[in-house]
Amino acid sequence: MPLAQQHSPIQRSDQLIAKIRGESHRILPVSFYARRTLTVARDLLGKHLVREISGTTRTGRIIEVEAYVGPHDRACHASKGRTKRTEVLFRSPGLAYVYLIYGMYHCLNVVTERLDYPAAVLIRAVEDETGLIDGPGRVCRAYGIDLTLNYHDLTTGQKLWLEDRGKRPPRSQIGSFPRIGVDYAGEWATRPWRFRIATVRHKTRKAQVAP
Numbered sequence: 001m002p003l004a005q006q007h008s009p010i011q012r013s014d015q016l017i018a019k020i021r022g023e024s025h026r027i028l029p030v031s032f033y034a035r036r037t038l039t040v041a042r043d044l045l046g047k048h049l050v051r052e053i054s055g056t057t058r059t060g061r062i063i064e065v066e067a068y069v070g071p072h073d074r075a076c077h078a079s080k081g082r083t084k085r086t087e088v089l090f091r092s093p094g095l096a097y098v099y100l101i102y103g104m105y106h107c108l109n110v111v112t113e114r115l116d117y118p119a120a121v122l123i124r125a126v127e128d129e130t131g132l133i134d135g136p137g138r139v140c141r142a143y144g145i146d147l148t149l150n151y152h153d154l155t156t157g158q159k160l161w162l163e164d165r166g167k168r169p170p171r172s173q174i175g176s177f178p179r180i181g182v183d184y185a186g187e188w189a190t191r192p193w194r195f196r197i198a199t200v201r202h203k204t205r206k207a208q209v210a211p
Contacts, residue, residue, distance in 0.1 A: 028161070030094040034094070035113070041067040058142075065121050097109040174196070174197060
């Protein structure tokens with residue numbers, strides 16, 4: 001697993017905060033991610049996931065996310081310590097943490113908070129021109145996201161990034177629920193840290209293992 005070159009949040013923010021694609025398409029800067037994970041998770045709802053491959057761009061509005069907060073959260077991969085796999089969670093906010101489950105499904109997370117504090121938000125569902133893509137493995141398959149994007153800087157506007165397009169769901173439309181597939185986490189499994197735009201209908205899906 002390659003290690004990304006470290007940049008301070010201030011340096012990256014100063015360089016990239018104002019990159020614009022059209023008048024209302026603002027790439028999320030590092031300052032967006034460098035906040036409390038639960039705040040970032042809620043604020044990601046309604047933002048847009050953008051993937052660019054060979055000059056073709058695909059975009060989906062984020063519908064559902066899950067938050068994983070620190071080394072004491074037993075549902076978080078980093079609760080087992082700082083390892084080769086979890087090292088990215090201890091790095092700068094705004095990096096992608098991509099991992100593989102069941103040997104076939106990729107999951108995309110965005111690293112949050114600060115250096116040396118492992119926290120992230122899992123992207124669980126997006127909605128685009130094809131309809132609702134529900135489940136983190138399905139999202140990654142549809143958007144061509146795999147392990148080559150682990151440690152990718154989401155604030156550069158290259159290959160993979162997230163955008164604010166000026167529309168956010170009202171707080172009254174955001175539902176909070178227990179996270180999926182983390183029964184092993186004991187009391188942490190009941191934390192209502194999965195957030196979803198409640199007006200978007202669920203589809204039946206197999207539970208995914210989360211970070």
